Amino acid sequence: MTRAWALPTLFLLCGIAVAGLTFRENPGEAAVILLVLALVAVAHSPLVFPRVTGAEEARRLGAADGRPIVFWRPGCKYCLRLRARLGRDADRLLWVDIWRDPAGAAVVRAVNDGDETVPTVFVAGRPHVNPEPAWVRSQLPPPA
Incomplete structure (x- = not known):
């Protein structure tokens, strides 16, 4: 079961990391990046x-x-x-x-x-x- 969630988790963690790095300069861009990578994570998860x-x-x-x-x-x-x-x-x-x-x-x-x-x-x-x-x-x- 963990194998099925590895890729979505990776997408989500990357989104959090990139959003965290860009938050100070541009909070709006950070939110968009996090949202996009969260949606990609859901699309690659067993949830869909x-x-x-x-x-x-x-x-x-x-x-x-x-x-x-x-x-x-x-x-x-x-x-x-x-x-x-x-x-x-x-x-x-x-x-x-x-x-x-x-x-x-x-x-x-x-x-x-x-x-x-x-x-x-x-x-x-x-x-x-x-x-x-x-x-x-x-x-x-x-x-x-």
Whole structure:
């Protein structure tokens, strides 16, 4: 779990340090720097992703209702891109953080020649590495 928060914490600490150095000369600039780096920290944190599911639970739920499963990790710009472009539809997928779930990481390595390439999206049991968000949206089952 600490691994998932390392990058956001680094962004936040850098923001605090830079803002502290520039505060005396320009408090407004320091506030903007801190705000920007705090927003970058939040964007790279697990907070912007829907509820995280374990790999086994995601497999069970996906088989039951046909939802795609997204294997991701914090700090991945491609995962963030997918999440952002899906918008509200992101809640209709199952999300597995491979840094929190070793079984999820093993699934990703198994389909990517030993690499932890994310996002890896499973639709109907077939893996798709870094698919287009529009395609992922088209694979969603109709809302209940």
